Amino acid sequence: MSNLELEQLREKVDAVNLQILSLINERASVIQDIGKLKEKQGVDRYDPLRERHMLNLLKDNNDGPLEQKTVDHIFKEIFKSALNMQEEDTRKALLV
Amino acid sequence: MSNLELEQLREKVDAVNLQILSLINERASVIQDIGKLKEKQGVDRYDPLRERHMLNLLKDNNDGPLEQKTVDHIFKEIFKSALNMQEEDTRKALLV
Numbered sequence: 240m241s242n243l244e245l246e247q248l249r250e251k252v253d254a255v256n257l258q259i260l261s262l263i264n265e266r267a268s269v270i271q272d273i274g275k276l277k278e279k280q281g282v283d284r285y286d287p288l289r290e291r292h293m294l295n296l297l298k299d300n301n302d303g304p305l306e307q308k309t310v311d312h313i314f315k316e317i318f319k320s321a322l323n324m325q326e327e328d329t330r331k332a333l334l335v
Numbered sequence: 336m337s338n339l340e341l342e343q344l345r346e347k348v349d350a351v352n353l354q355i356l357s358l359i360n361e362r363a364s365v366i367q368d369i370g371k372l373k374e375k376q377g378v379d380r381y382d383p384l385r386e387r388h389m390l391n392l393l394k395d396n397n398d399g400p401l402e403q404k405t406v407d408h409i410f411k412e413i414f415k416s417a418l419n420m421q422e423e424d425t426r427k428a429l430l431v
Contacts, residue, residue: 249385256410259355259410269351277341300356301360
């Protein structure tokens with residue numbers, strides 16, 4: 240009985256993982272669009288004020304159980320990955 | 336006009352961020368339930384085979400634009416945060 244329960248909880252985690260995957264890819268796609276727009280405008284992609292705004296918004300909406308420092312840490316990794324992706328795109332474009 | 340476009344894209348990112356926040360908390364909550372169940376069963380919380388299974392499932396479902404190594408990296412941070420949260424809970428329980 241307990242193993243069935245464990246199996247069900249794991250299936251739930253798998254489903255949530257796939258939803259998170261879809262959202263981080265959707266986010267990355269919007270960040271690509273923002274990058275292109277900023278490139279046209281000739282402004283720097285990295286914007287520490289904007290990052291602070293996003294972290295504050297997350298803090299105001301975090302009902303747990305994850306602690307804020309953990310949420311901050313995960314999102315900083317997500318922010319970083321989006322910037323890295325853009326740098327990689329630029330590098331590839333320069334090589335063409 | 337361009338700034339309006341930037342503002343709209345940023346609002347989209349903010350909305351996606353909040354959805355991700357909600358899902359990583361939902362995930363953490365299920366992981367807490369799994370932890371309690373495993374505690375009752377007396378089995379170890381950390382399960383490398385289960386982690387491999389989750390990463391494989393993500394790989395099979397990753398349509399980009401994020402590269403797989405980036406997805407792996409973000410999820411390993413998410414996995415780690417769930418384990419840390421449980422260890423912290425256990426530590427607090429031991430102190431009571």
